[in-house]
Amino acid sequence: MAYDDVVRAYEPVLGLETHVELGTASKMFCSCSTVFGGEPNTQVCPVCLALPGALPVVNGTAVESAIRLGLALNCSVASWCRFARKNYFYPDMPKNYQISQYDEPLCTDGHLDVTVESADGPREFRIGIERVHMEEDTGKTAHVGGATGRIHGADYSIVDYNRAGIPLLEIVTKPIEGAGELAPEVARAYVRELRDLARALGISDVRMEEGSLRCDVNVSLMPVGGDEWGTRSETKNVNSLRSVDRAVRHEMERQAGVLEAGQRVVQETRHFQEDSGSTVSGRSKEEAQDYRYFPDPDLVPVAPSAEWVEELRATLPELPAAKRVRIQSEWQLSDEELRDLVNADAIDLVAATVDAGAPPAEARKWWLNELSRRATETEVPLSGLPITSAQVARVVALVEEGTLTNKLARQVVDGVLNGEGEPDDVVEARGLKVLSDDSALGAAVDTAIADNPDAAEKIRGGKVAAAGALVGAVMKATGGQADAGRARELILERLGVS
Amino acid sequence: MGTELLRMTAAELGAAIRAGEVTSVAATETYLDRIGEVDGDVRAFLHADREAALEQARAVDSRIAAGEELGPLAGVPIAHKDVFTTTDMPTTAGSRILEGWNPPYDATVTSRLREAGLVILGKTNMDEFAMGSSTENSAYGASHNPWDLSRVPGGSSGGSSAAVAAYEAPLATGTDTGGSIRQPAAVCGLVGAKPTYGGSSRYGVIAFASSLDTPGPFARNVLDAALLHEAFSGHDPRDSTSVDAPVPPVVEAARHGDVEGLRVGVVKELDGEGYQPGVLRRFHETVELLEGLGAKVVEVSCPSFDTALAAYYLIAPSECSSNLARFDAMRYGLRVGDDGTRSAEEVMSMTRAEGFGPEVKRRIMLGTYALSSGYYDAYYGSAQQVRTLIKRDFDAAFGHVDVLVSPTTPTTAFSIGERAADPMAMYLADLCTIPTNLAGNSALSVPCGLAPEDGLPVGLQVMAPVLADDRTYRVGAAVEAALASKRGSALLSESAYAV
Ligand SMILES: [Zn+2]
Numbered sequence: 001m002a003y004d005d006v007v008r009a010y011e012p013v014l015g016l017e018t019h020v021e022l023g024t025a026s027k028m029f030c031s032c033s034t035v036f037g038g039e040p041n042t043q044v045c046p047v048c049l050a051l052p053g054a055l056p057v058v059n060g061t062a063v064e065s066a067i068r069l070g071l072a073l074n075c076s077v078a079s080w081c082r083f084a085r086k087n088y089f090y091p092d093m094p095k096n097y098q099i100s101q102y103d104e105p106l107c108t109d110g111h112l113d114v115t116v117e118s119a120d121g122p123r124e125f126r127i128g129i130e131r132v133h134m135e136e137d138t139g140k141t142a143h144v145g146g147a148t149g150r151i152h153g154a155d156y157s158i159v160d161y162n163r164a165g166i167p168l169l170e171i172v173t174k175p176i177e178g179a180g181e182l183a184p185e186v187a188r189a190y191v192r193e194l195r196d197l198a199r200a201l202g203i204s205d206v207r208m209e210e211g212s213l214r215c216d217v218n219v220s221l222m223p224v225g226g227d228e229w230g231t232r233s234e235t236k237n238v239n240s241l242r243s244v245d246r247a248v249r250h251e252m253e254r255q256a257g258v259l260e261a262g263q264r265v266v267q268e269t270r271h272f273q274e275d276s277g278s279t280v281s282g283r284s285k286e287e288a289q290d291y292r293y294f295p296d297p298d299l300v301p302v303a304p305s306a307e308w309v310e311e312l313r314a315t316l317p318e319l320p321a322a323k324r325v326r327i328q329s330e331w332q333l334s335d336e337e338l339r340d341l342v343n344a345d346a347i348d349l350v351a352a353t354v355d356a357g358a359p360p361a362e363a364r365k366w367w368l369n370e371l372s373r374r375a376t377e378t379e380v381p382l383s384g385l386p387i388t389s390a391q392v393a394r395v396v397a398l399v400e401e402g403t404l405t406n407k408l409a410r411q412v413v414d415g416v417l418n419g420e421g422e423p424d425d426v427v428e429a430r431g432l433k434v435l436s437d438d439s440a441l442g443a444a445v446d447t448a449i450a451d452n453p454d455a456a457e458k459i460r461g462g463k464v465a466a467a468g469a470l471v472g473a474v475m476k477a478t479g480g481q482a483d484a485g486r487a488r489e490l491i492l493e494r495l496g497v498s
Numbered sequence: 499m500g501t502e503l504l505r506m507t508a509a510e511l512g513a514a515i516r517a518g519e520v521t522s523v524a525a526t527e528t529y530l531d532r533i534g535e536v537d538g539d540v541r542a543f544l545h546a547d548r549e550a551a552l553e554q555a556r557a558v559d560s561r562i563a564a565g566e567e568l569g570p571l572a573g574v575p576i577a578h579k580d581v582f583t584t585t586d587m588p589t590t591a592g593s594r595i596l597e598g599w600n601p602p603y604d605a606t607v608t609s610r611l612r613e614a615g616l617v618i619l620g621k622t623n624m625d626e627f628a629m630g631s632s633t634e635n636s637a638y639g640a641s642h643n644p645w646d647l648s649r650v651p652g653g654s655s656g657g658s659s660a661a662v663a664a665y666e667a668p669l670a671t672g673t674d675t676g677g678s679i680r681q682p683a684a685v686c687g688l689v690g691a692k693p694t695y696g697g698s699s700r701y702g703v704i705a706f707a708s709s710l711d712t713p714g715p716f717a718r719n720v721l722d723a724a725l726l727h728e729a730f731s732g733h734d735p736r737d738s739t740s741v742d743a744p745v746p747p748v749v750e751a752a753r754h755g756d757v758e759g760l761r762v763g764v765v766k767e768l769d770g771e772g773y774q775p776g777v778l779r780r781f782h783e784t785v786e787l788l789e790g791l792g793a794k795v796v797e798v799s800c801p802s803f804d805t806a807l808a809a810y811y812l813i814a815p816s817e818c819s820s821n822l823a824r825f826d827a828m829r830y831g832l833r834v835g836d837d838g839t840r841s842a843e844e845v846m847s848m849t850r851a852e853g854f855g856p857e858v859k860r861r862i863m864l865g866t867y868a869l870s871s872g873y874y875d876a877y878y879g880s881a882q883q884v885r886t887l888i889k890r891d892f893d894a895a896f897g898h899v900d901v902l903v904s905p906t907t908p909t910t911a912f913s914i915g916e917r918a919a920d921p922m923a924m925y926l927a928d929l930c931t932i933p934t935n936l937a938g939n940s941a942l943s944v945p946c947g948l949a950p951e952d953g954l955p956v957g958l959q960v961m962a963p964v965l966a967d968d969r970t971y972r973v974g975a976a977v978e979a980a981l982a983s984k985r986g987s988a989l990l991s992e993s994a995y996a997v
Contacts, residue, residue: 046601046602050824050829051583051602051603051829051830052583052591052596052704052705052824053582053700053703053704053705054701055700055701057735057736058738087823087869089823089826089843089846091826091842091843094824094828094829095823096823096824096826159828290870290871292820292866292870294816294869294874294878297707297708297709297739297817298708299739300738
């Protein structure tokens with residue numbers, strides 16, 4: 001069913017469950033390292049391997065991160081709450097229960113505002129936050145042999161427990177109603193805003209591609225004008241902002257198709273397929289899991305004092321929404337310019353470049369043009385380019401002080417991205433300084449005049465425009481390093497027309 | 499020399515070792531020889547390692563020779579319940595599913611025994627995963643009561659109680675979840691204490707029921723139990739439920755068994771019908787004895803104690819059903835059916851079917867059921883409410899008495915096999931001890947005579963508030979001294995395995 005028809009007939013109701021892996025130095029309940037990418041099973045201990053007798057101890061920094069995110073999401077922070085055990089058997093879950101929170105989450109009842117573009121200009125939506133709770137991650141299973149890399153047909157499976165016990169925050173929205181045709185964009189904007197919030201708080205590196213931010217999308221449809229929600233599907237494995245958008249759109253279309261055919265939507269778990277942009281049913285035989293939650297007797301309640309919560313509130317940095325407002329006014333950006341910055345995920349990078357001394361316009365230009373292009377070419381997010389805001393600011397400064405032309409500056413950026421060091425190192429190593437000292441430039445000018453007698457004659461005769469050809473020759477001879485303006489001055493001077 | 503050494507209390511032996519009158523190696527050899535002599539009958543140990551024990555003893559001797567200041571139990575041998583992880587000995591918790599498992603880490607209690615210079619002789623038998631009151635649920639066969647080999651030594655820490663009662667060790671560790679130290683101590687004529695919950699660390703104790711499990715000491719006398727209690731207790735940052743408070747002054751209390759003016763409450767609900775007459779007789783004599791020593795005895799009612807057993811048999815199985823989920827053949831222990839054709843889930847299932855004994859399975863099923871959605875409130879939820887009521891009963895009682903007393907067990911040691919087929923009869927062995935586990939306070943069992951009808955030991959249970967463990971030792975020491983002067987000899991000297 002075409003999307004336009006879908007939204008004419010149905011109103012989508014969304015719910016998002018987002019997992020954020022915290023960037024704490026150690027795991028949720030033990031002191032193992034959380035560094036990503038270690039050799040399998042090297043970041044493990046009796047606790048996170050669930051050896052008999054081992055006991056968990058809560059990571060205080062993780063609780064602190066959870067409270068800070070909760071405060072940034074305008075939640076209430078519980079004065080007393082507990083961890084609960086979620087019991088189910090799975091080979092990559094060492095204890096065969098996950099320590100999570102059940103009916104006593106740490107943070108509840110907040111909201112997050114997001115803005116999306118509509119035909120009538122920007123529209124703001126307030127997303128209700130149901131809860132923020134703490135839990136631990138599982139290990140990772142890889143299936144070896146067989147064609148698909150999936151469990152069916154595999155020869156054997158191997159488990160890496162490095163990730164087991166990494167602290168996670170789960171952020172659950174209240175049902176999102178009334179977004180209509182904008183539902184996919186609203187979902188995407190919410191995840192982006194949440195991601196930027198977590199990043200601003202410094203609690204996670206929120207890299208969707210590495211799985212440190214993961215999203216489950218619940219979608220149901222109700223007929224326009226109706227008041228009873230339909231049956232929802234839960235789509236897992238949604239691992240990029242673009243996929244959030246696509247998954248919601250696909251589920252809306254799929255469910256509308258099911259309903260139009262007079263069938264019922266099945267309550268089920270579905271998996272998002274990155275390549276096709278569609279979702280497929282998880283288990284065909286969806287059994288209702290009974291997790292037998294109960295308060296974890298190994299842990300004492302978490303009881304943050306009001307004083308501590310207020311102390312943490314005072315540590316909240318400028319949040320992304322406030323930052324956008326400030327930056328728009330300070331840099332005098334149009335709504336459209338601001339939107340471009342936001343869509344390119346460049347706002348923090350540009351702001352940091354400005355903080356490092358670059359004028360806002362230059363900083364924006366570098367990140368949105370040259371660097372965005374490089375990021376696209378190498379298929380990394382803008383923030384994943386191996387260049388820092390300070391380095392970009394230094395390149396801008398070198399251009400401003402006349403040491404580099406824009407063309408040379410791009411070569412310097414090449415060098416930095418290539419791992420050749422700081423911009424000044426690249427300038428030095430590649431010999432990229434603009435030739436502005438007259439003796440070196442003078443020799444090139446003299447050669448150019450001697451090599452182009454016709455042009456020189458025209459200039460002497462008053463046709464100053466012909467100087468362009470000689471400047472071109474000088475630039476060519478110097479490999480682009482000459483200061484073109486100075487070269488022109490010298491040519492006119494030598495030919496007696498200045 | 500051997501017999502003399504075996505007869506010494508742990509305190510005396512420790513003092514002799516420190517004074518250089520006897521070496522730890524000599525003491526250890528003597529106990530190892532004793533184990534070799536009698537353990538074929540008693541079957542207290544699952545694992546005893548002569549060379550490993552002597553190695554530890556030699557290390558302690560050289561620490562002493564080097565002038566190192568060591569605690570009062572340095573060099574003294576000890577039997578260690580097989581529920582505590584030990585890096586140098588296998589740890590099975592009495593289960594087939596952990597057969598041959600060598601832990602890569604020491605339990606906190608194990609580390610503290612080592613730091614205090616105690617010499618671990620070996621690991622003692624227990625009911626599988628501490629579920630039972632007789633050691634008959636051990637996958638490795640039952641231990642025997644040294645007073646009468648046809649009887650059980652109690653449980654779950656029955657290997658430890660049998661070892662100490664048979665003079666195979668002067669001291670032993672245990673864990674008490676519903677009475678697993680006090681009940682075996684009582685039926686073997688020993689002193690056994692359940693410290694305040696969180697007073698001793700659970701780190702490295704293979705979990706049965708996390709909110710109840712409490713490591714504690716076994717000894718042949720009150721002072722030795724106190725010394726051991728002090729040696730391994732105290733705050734442990736690795737156990738979140740560990741209490742961050744000083745260890746109560748148990749040794750001081752054990753040295754001064756003075757009950758003059760102490761207010762003693764006799765729990766009405768733990769006295770009377772269903773108890774073995776000889777047990778009640780010795781219990782009431784002991785209460786009179788305390789009164790004679792200047793204690794003020796009153797009757798106290800704790801009505802919710804009547805529901806303690808039922809609540810316990812919901813809470814403990816619920817917790818164990820989750821705690822034992824980790825035994826899945828993936829990372830350690832037994833693995834059954836892994837022939838390359840079966841899925842991980844099938845291997846887990848086959849391993850658990852073969853690796854767990856019937857009582858463990860019964861409790862996992864009970865607990866799984868009690869936690870299921872739709873049943874949670876009626877079972878686990880109600881049991882937690884009962885738990886709150888029991889705490890209130892204790893609080894109310896301790897508002898006007900200093901300690902509560904009861905028989906430790908309703909009967910003396912029962913015969914091996916007698917209750918094996920009847921779980922309910924078995925569960926009743928813990929009738930008097932369970933309320934303390936549910937409330938988390940402290941208790942101790944001290945011998946108070948032999949039942950006239952069968953000549954077997956009877957225990958007096960002394961219960962005190964949270965972190966007032968010292969009171970239990972104070973009363974224990976008073977009873978011990980009074981009984982010794984009344985009888986003219988130690989109770990254990992009448993055991994078949996007395997030395
Ligand atoms: Zn770990």
